Structure formats: structure tokens, C-alpha cells
Amino acid sequence: MAIITYSSFADDGTDALEVWPPTSKLAFDSIVSDLKPSYTTKTVAQSDPDRRQQAKVRVAEHGNEHDVIPKVQRALILHGLRQPYQLTHGHAVPTTLAINEMTVRILAIGLNPVDWNMSDLKEGDIVLCASTDYRDMRKAAFQEYAIALEHNVCKLPKHVSVAQGAAIGVAYVAAGLALGVCLGLRLPAFGSAQHLDLRALVRSLPPKEIPADVRAECLQSLEEDQRPQSGDWIAIWGGSSTSALFLAQLARLAGLKIILVVDVAKHGRRLSTMGWSYLVDSQHPDRAVEVIRGITGGQLRYGIDVVGPKTSSCLARCLAKGSQAQAHLVALAALPKEPAADGVVYHSVPMKLFHEVPSVGRALMTWLEHALEASAVILPEVTSVKGGLSGVNPALDEMRSGAVSGRRLVVRL
Known part of the structure; x- marks a missing residue:
């Protein structure tokens, strides 16, 4: 051609x-x-x-x-x-x-x-x-x-x-911004590329370079000591989607333990071969909430929903509440209709950073290029x-x- x-x-x-x-x-x-x-x-x-x-x-x-x-x-x-x-x-x-x-x-x-x-x-x-x-x-x-x-x-x-x-495409970008900006997760280095720390990158910019409607999400929604650390749990509701595939892989590369909430009868066989920590069936949401709270001992601090307001509301119920360490819920589709409980912070993904802030877009694509070259992602x-x-x-x-x-x-x- x-x-x-x-x-x-x-x-x-x-x-x-x-x-x-x-x-x-x-x-x-x-x-x-x-x-x-x-x-x-x-x-x-x-x-x-x-x-x-x-x-x-x-x-x-x-x-x-x-x-x-x-x-x-x-x-x-x-x-x-x-x-x-x-x-x-x-x-x-x-x-x-x-x-x-x-x-x-x-x-x-x-x-x-x-x-x-x-x-x-x-x-x-x-x-x-x-x-x-x-x-x-x-x-x-x-x-x-x-x-x-x-x-x-x-x-x-x-x-x-x-x-x-x-x-x-956008599945990766949404995953990178949700984890890197909203939750402050650091992604590891590959080859000659440095590790990716989007939170630090965004906060190094003059505030006026960040679009006004996402500035609070980028600069005020997560304190330094609230970042996830290796060994922490993260739950992803809607785990069969392409966005969830990248969310889970990036989180695992950073050392987090993964809970995927999916239709296990439909997707369990395929996803079980990828080595995620737990697959939780989504067909009975109330039971799924109980299972997730049981797995994490009621101390889940990080959750990402990729489906909609009903499932993000269920995921919010899984999070630890009222503790000194805040819990964080990111919604790729829609946040819960209910106000956030005490100790829980809601996040929306600042997608426009990718195209409106060149240093952010370039950092995401440079990291992706090296990860693909190293065959580090499925x-x-x-x-x-x-x-x-x-x-x-x-x-x-x-x-x-x-x-x-x-x-x-x-x-x-």
C-alpha cells in the first residue's frame, strides 16, 4: 500500500x-x-x-x-x-x-x-x-x-x-490517566524509558497550563501520602472491557493486587489465564460487595468502575469508610448518584489532559511505546x-x- x-x-x-x-x-x-x-x-x-x-x-x-x-x-x-x-x-x-x-x-x-x-x-x-x-x-x-x-x-x-x-487507543489513555493522575500510581520503567509518574508531572506544571475544569482533580484530590503502594488492593468493576484490561495490567505492573468484577460464567475462563488475584462474579452485585469486603478485610482503598452509576455505587460500598486513610473511587463512565461517604473521595478522569497538555500526552505515549516494545502488556x-x-x-x-x-x-x- x-x-x-x-x-x-x-x-x-x-x-x-x-x-x-x-x-x-x-x-x-x-x-x-x-x-x-x-x-x-x-x-x-x-x-x-x-x-x-x-x-x-x-x-x-x-x-x-x-x-x-x-x-x-x-x-x-x-x-x-x-x-x-x-x-x-x-x-x-x-x-x-x-x-x-x-x-x-x-x-x-x-x-x-x-x-x-x-x-x-x-x-x-x-x-x-x-x-x-x-x-x-x-x-x-x-x-x-x-x-x-x-x-x-x-x-x-x-x-x-x-x-x-x-x-x-483511548482504553489505554483512560487507564493511564485514571491510575496515574486520579490515584497517583507510579508505573515502572522499561528499557531506556524512565518510570511514569503522572501525578508528579502534572503538579510540576504551572496551574494555568491545566484546563480549568479539571484543575481541582489534578491538583487537589489526592495527597502524597494517599498514593497506592505495592501490595495494596484495587477493585475494578466491569473487568471484561478493554479499558479494564489496561487498568488491571498497569496496576499489576505497579505491584497492586487485583480484584476484577466480571460475568465469570462468560469471561472467567479467558481472564483466569491472565493471573489476576481474584475474579468476583458480577451477576449478584450485593453478594459481590460482600465478597470484595471479605477478601480485603473491609480495608479496600482503591476502586475503578468502567460500567456506570449503578455499579460505581456498588463499588463505593466496597470501600473502607471513616478511616484516617482515605479511600478513592474513580469512574470512567459515571460516578454514583449518592454523595460520597465519609472518608471516600470520588474522581473523574481528566481525559483532556492527553490532548491539551503536551507533556502529559507525550509521557503517556512514550511509556506505551516502550511497554509495547518490551511486550509488557497483553x-x-x-x-x-x-x-x-x-x-x-x-x-x-x-x-x-x-x-x-x-x-x-x-x-x-
């Missing part, structure tokens, strides 16, 4: 790296090929028309019709709530607007329930991008070309397929969906029906 990378100019007069030919509303993969010559990213003054014209000529000289990013593309457009996506032809290809953006041709789209540094990139690299900026339609993944921020991509090692890469089971963009609506219907569980659907383009 012909995949192209070359330097072009963003609309603001800067020289921006653009990558393309064929990833999710939440996650996608792209590949960089061996078009020559290649150029490094750099700023060029808008007042230098000779430089701008020279770069445009260089791109045109490649001559092959596949070497030029088209002006229009096919895309799935959502025109209203609870409506299917409409396949649209002639949709404009988004353009880069800043030095840290690049155009990517989408290879695979990982469907989700809610639907390093660029200098290290070289020709021939396959890259993964987790798209969390849902307000910027240029970055939406249900199209053939999209914009990616440099701090939101990482290289995929050769042993990770494009489909597997598309399944990582990747989710993937089912490929045929039909390209036309296959997205049927696949989403399948997910909505509850037929998809414990695996990730990936649409190949």
Missing part, C-alpha cells in the same frame, strides 16, 4: 510534518512510508514566500498521483443524536493549523463503547494515535484522513499489528469488521445489542 510522508506548510505559515496513505472516533493507526526527500519539522516565517514556494514545488516534483493528499475524501457524518452515521463523499480533508499537527491516512478504526517525540519518527514507522479531542472534527477517526497531534502518537513495534494498535482480542466505513454502523449496532464483550471491533479501511 502506498503511504506517503513529506513536509508541507500549515495555514499559519509553519512547516508541518504530514503523514499519509489507508483509525476510531477514539483510536487510529497510520503508517509512514519511504517518500524521499523527507524534511524535519521546523518553523518558517510567513513573510518568506520563496521558502514556501520552494517547498510546494518539491512536493509537486514527486509526480505520482498517490503522492499528493487529496482535497476531498469519504467520511462518516453524524447529523443527529441516536441516528446512524451517514457515509458522505466529497468531505473536505482537514488541514494542519499548527506546527505540532500532522495529516494521517487512516488504516484501521477501533470501535469504542462511547462512540514521543516527533523527532523520533522516521520513514516506514507505523504509528498509533488515540483521538480524545472530540470537539475538533479534523481529528475524528471516521474518515479516510485525519489530523493528529504529535504528542498523541507513538510508534508501534513490528510485532504489533495495525488492528491491534487500533484497539489500544493486547485485547480483536475482531476485524469488513466493509470499511460502510461497516461502521452495523458494527456499532452489534455493540449496542450487547453481542460484543471482552473483545474490540476494528474496522479496516
Whole structure:
């Protein structure tokens, strides 16, 4: 397949790296090929028309019709709530607007329930991008070309397929932020990479660099002595999901003991081979609460729910209450409707840190790159969906029906 990378100019007069030919509303993969010559990213003054014209000529000289990013593309457009996506032809290809953006041709789209540094990139690299900026339609993944921020991509090692890469995406980002920022968990080092301490990183930033609506979560919700330590228990309710898979793996890498609350009859055989400390059946929530409190001696201090308000409320009942050491509940979907009990702190995941704070996004993707290279994480089971963009609506219907569980659907383009 012909995949192209070359330097072009963003609309603001800067020289921006653009990558393309064929990833999710939440996650996608792209590949960089061996078009020559290649150029490094750099700023060029808008007042230098000779430089701008020279770069445009260089791109045109490649001559092959596949070497030029088209002006229009096919895309799935959502025109209203609870409506299917409409396949649209002639949709404009988004353009880069800043030095840290690049155009990517989408290879695979990982469907989700809610639907390093660029200098290290070289020709021939396959890259993964987790798209969390849902307000910027240029970055939406249900199209053939999209914009990616440099701090939101990482290289995929050769042993990770494009489909597997598309399944990582936002599930990993949500897990990393929930554990690293909300709970302050430190992740171990791999290879030449240092350990990942997102809490320390976020608190080293000037407060004004943190989005105002998540500033309290990032700076005030967890004291230093409340961080989880190796040997502590953590319970994850909804343990069969892709997000839970990454939550459990990251927590185990940091030395925590894991309790997964799942439909054991449906997922127990698969999950039991992964070596988690305990699997607790979710079919009888009240009994599950009793079991978790029994396992932890009523001293559970960390819980993460990935399902919704009813299950997060059940998980809150599992936590230690009224003790001097606070307990912490993180909700990826929705917090309990009831107020937090004495000694319990509720947390919501500050997802926008990933795309709005470059140092946070870069740290997460750099750590992921090294973890993947070291085969330190188990990747989710993937089912490929045929039909390209036309296959997205049927696949989403399948997910909505509850037929998809414990695996990730990936649409190949």
C-alpha cells in the first residue's frame, strides 16, 4: 500500500510534518512510508514566500498521483443524536493549523463503547494515535484522513499489528490517566524509558497550563501520602472491557493486587489465564460487595468502575469508610448518584489532559511505546469488521445489542 510522508506548510505559515496513505472516533493507526526527500519539522516565517514556494514545488516534483493528499475524501457524518452515521463523499480533508499537527491516512478504526517525540519518527514507522479531542472534527477517526497531534502518537513495534494498535487507543489513555493522575500510581520503567509518574508531572506544571475544569482533580484530590503502594488492593468493576484490561495490567505492573468484577460464567475462563488475584462474579452485585469486603478485610482503598452509576455505587460500598486513610473511587463512565461517604473521595478522569497538555500526552505515549516494545502488556482480542466505513454502523449496532464483550471491533479501511 502506498503511504506517503513529506513536509508541507500549515495555514499559519509553519512547516508541518504530514503523514499519509489507508483509525476510531477514539483510536487510529497510520503508517509512514519511504517518500524521499523527507524534511524535519521546523518553523518558517510567513513573510518568506520563496521558502514556501520552494517547498510546494518539491512536493509537486514527486509526480505520482498517490503522492499528493487529496482535497476531498469519504467520511462518516453524524447529523443527529441516536441516528446512524451517514457515509458522505466529497468531505473536505482537514488541514494542519499548527506546527505540532500532522495529516494521517487512516488504516484501521477501533470501535469504542462511547462512540514521543516527533523527532523520533522516521520513514516506514507505523504509528498509533488515540483521538480524545472530540470537539475538533479534523481529528475524528471516521474518515479516510485525519489530523493528529504529535504528542498523541507513538510508534508501534513490528510485532504489533495495525488492528491491534487500533484497539489500544483511548482504553489505554483512560487507564493511564485514571491510575496515574486520579490515584497517583507510579508505573515502572522499561528499557531506556524512565518510570511514569503522572501525578508528579502534572503538579510540576504551572496551574494555568491545566484546563480549568479539571484543575481541582489534578491538583487537589489526592495527597502524597494517599498514593497506592505495592501490595495494596484495587477493585475494578466491569473487568471484561478493554479499558479494564489496561487498568488491571498497569496496576499489576505497579505491584497492586487485583480484584476484577466480571460475568465469570462468560469471561472467567479467558481472564483466569491472565493471573489476576481474584475474579468476583458480577451477576449478584450485593453478594459481590460482600465478597470484595471479605477478601480485603473491609480495608479496600482503591476502586475503578468502567460500567456506570449503578455499579460505581456498588463499588463505593466496597470501600473502607471513616478511616484516617482515605479511600478513592474513580469512574470512567459515571460516578454514583449518592454523595460520597465519609472518608471516600470520588474522581473523574481528566481525559483532556492527553490532548491539551503536551507533556502529559507525550509521557503517556512514550511509556506505551516502550511497554509495547518490551511486550509488557497483553493486547485485547480483536475482531476485524469488513466493509470499511460502510461497516461502521452495523458494527456499532452489534455493540449496542450487547453481542460484543471482552473483545474490540476494528474496522479496516
